[in-house]
Every structure is written in C-alpha cells, then in structure tokens.
Amino acid sequence: MFNTDTLNALRRLLLAMADDHLIIGHRNSEWTGLGPILEEDIAFSSIAQDKIGHALGLYSILYEQLGEADPDTLAFMRNETDFTSCQLVEYPIGEYDFSLVRHLLFDVAALIRFEDASHSAYDPLAKLARKVKGEIKYHVFHASTFVKQLGQGSEESKARMQSALNQNMALALGMFESFEGEALLVQQGIYKGEAAIRTAWLGEVGAIVEEAGLKMPDAEKLEPIYGGRKGFHTEYLQPLLDEMTEVFRIDPAAEW
Numbered sequence: 001m002f003n004t005d006t007l008n009a010l011r012r013l014l015l016a017m018a019d020d021h022l023i024i025g026h027r028n029s030e031w032t033g034l035g036p037i038l039e040e041d042i043a044f045s046s047i048a049q050d051k052i053g054h055a056l057g058l059y060s061i062l063y064e065q066l067g068e069a070d071p072d073t074l075a076f077m078r079n080e081t082d083f084t085s086c087q088l089v090e091y092p093i094g095e096y097d098f099s100l101v102r103h104l105l106f107d108v109a110a111l112i113r114f115e116d117a118s119h120s121a122y123d124p125l126a127k128l129a130r131k132v133k134g135e136i137k138y139h140v141f142h143a144s145t146f147v148k149q150l151g152q153g154s155e156e157s158k159a160r161m162q163s164a165l166n167q168n169m170a171l172a173l174g175m176f177e178s179f180e181g182e183a184l185l186v187q188q189g190i191y192k193g194e195a196a197i198r199t200a201w202l203g204e205v206g207a208i209v210e211e212a213g214l215k216m217p218d219a220e221k222l223e224p225i226y227g228g229r230k231g232f233h234t235e236y237l238q239p240l241l242d243e244m245t246e247v248f249r250i251d252p253a254a255e256w
Contacts, residue, residue: 002122006188009181010122011066012084013191015074016179016229017113018058019085022075023237024106025051026244030093040096043142047103050135057128065124076248080238086228088171090237097150101164104143104208105172109201111136116197121189144208151212162214169217173198173224 002010028048031040059071068074088106093099114136117129150157176198185191202219209216227233 002188002190005181006184006190007066009179009184010125010190011062011068012179012181012229013185014058014062014066014125015068016084016086018055018062018074019083020089020106020175021051021058021110022055023083023085023240024089024102025049025055026240027089027091027093027099028103031099040146044099047139047142050132050139054132054135057132061124061128072248072252076245077252078241080233080241081231083233083237083241084229084231085233085237086171086175086177087225087234088168088174088228090228090234090240091171092236095160095164097160097164098167100143100146100150101161101168102172103139104147105168105205106175107136107139107143108204108208109172109175109197111140112197112200112204116192120191125190147208147214148212151209151214158213161212165209165214166217169219170222171225173219173222174226174228176201176224177226177229179229 025048028044028051031044032048055075056071059068059074062068062074063070069077088102091098091102111133114129114133117125118133120126120129147161151161152158176194178194182191182193186193206216
C-alpha cells in the first residue's frame, strides 16, 4: 500500500514515539516511593506503567508490521545513539515541580499525537491510538489539575511552577523536531506533521497555563533543543539505559 520511502518515514515516526514513551515511563517510575503525597506516588507509578505499555504497542507494530527487531530488543539492546527520544524525557526527575510540568507538556503533546493517529491512514497505528488515547486523557487531566492547583496556590508554589515551566519550555519544543520523510506521511494521511502538532500543543498548553495563573513563555523567542530525533542526547540518557537494561542484558533469554 505504501512505498519504501513512506514506510521508512513511518518507522522513524513510530520509533520516536515509542522511545519517548519508554524513557518518560522509566523516569516517571522513579517517583515510586518518593511522591510528595501517597496519591501522587500511586499516580506517577500508574502513569509510568501506561507509558511503557504505549511504548510496547508501538514497538510491536514496528516488529510485527514493519520488520524491525522484537520489542525487547528495541527497548533493551540499543545504545544511546540508536534512540530517537527527545531530550525532554531524558532529564532526571529533579524536584516535583520539574517532573509535574514536564508531565503536562509531554502528555498534552502525546494526546494530540494519538488523537491525530486515531484517524491515520495506517491502520495498525490508528487501532493502537484508539485503544490508548483514553489513558492519555487521564494523564493530561492529572497533570493539568495539579499544575492549576499549585499555580493558584501560595506565592512559593506559583513561583516554583513558573520556574519549572521556564526551565522545561525549550526542551519541550524539541519534541517537535522534524524528521526525514515527514512530508510523505502528511501527504498520505498517515500523520498530521510536527508543525501542526506543535501549533495545537501551544494552544492547549497555553490555555492550561493561563488558567493556572502562570505566564506562558514565548515559544518564538526560544531556541528549541533539538538533536534527540537524530541520536544526539544528554549525558543523562546512557546511565538511564544502563540501569533500565541491566537485568535483561545479564541473560536476554531468561524466562520469569
């Protein structure tokens, strides 16, 4: 149905989406046992499980439909330069304000991507998107609820949320780095394209930020932090991969 160039572009899109969800899932899991309140400990743990499940779904399409390696190999046997995750998801969890704002910025983008993908001309992606977008709606609801509460809270909480938003913004813009063959996917109704996703994201995030009483950084005055889609990463990714893959690499054939 699709030519070789289109299929290669589709592989790049799915791999980037899967890598983003795998890495942010691992980062979110690091809040297990550390959440500021029990409710948040449980919430971040649950969201982390969802994210890794979304990554598995995308890796499975790559394996079953597009001839890539199996999901375990894709997740656990690649090195840093083979990953195409954006740099936003790589950073350590930091304080709760940083992780919460990153959660909001990432999940609003993820929801827009999956809502668009639910209408994709590539049926395996559309089916997966229709299955998981309800979970991502919950993730956005969770993030926006707490961002609004803290933005409308004390002077300290408001200042910390604004600082975290400023810190995350250029990194978040890096989620929309273009990739080779993207125009082919747009032309054939497989994907809306990064520019359109970015525009929708700015509108939706801006509305949440305004309701929270915070100031949206001017995206036009910021230099997006690109590179992740092309395998250029921060110093934080390889240590994360080493930790995440340690048990699997000891004996990849082991059964549990």
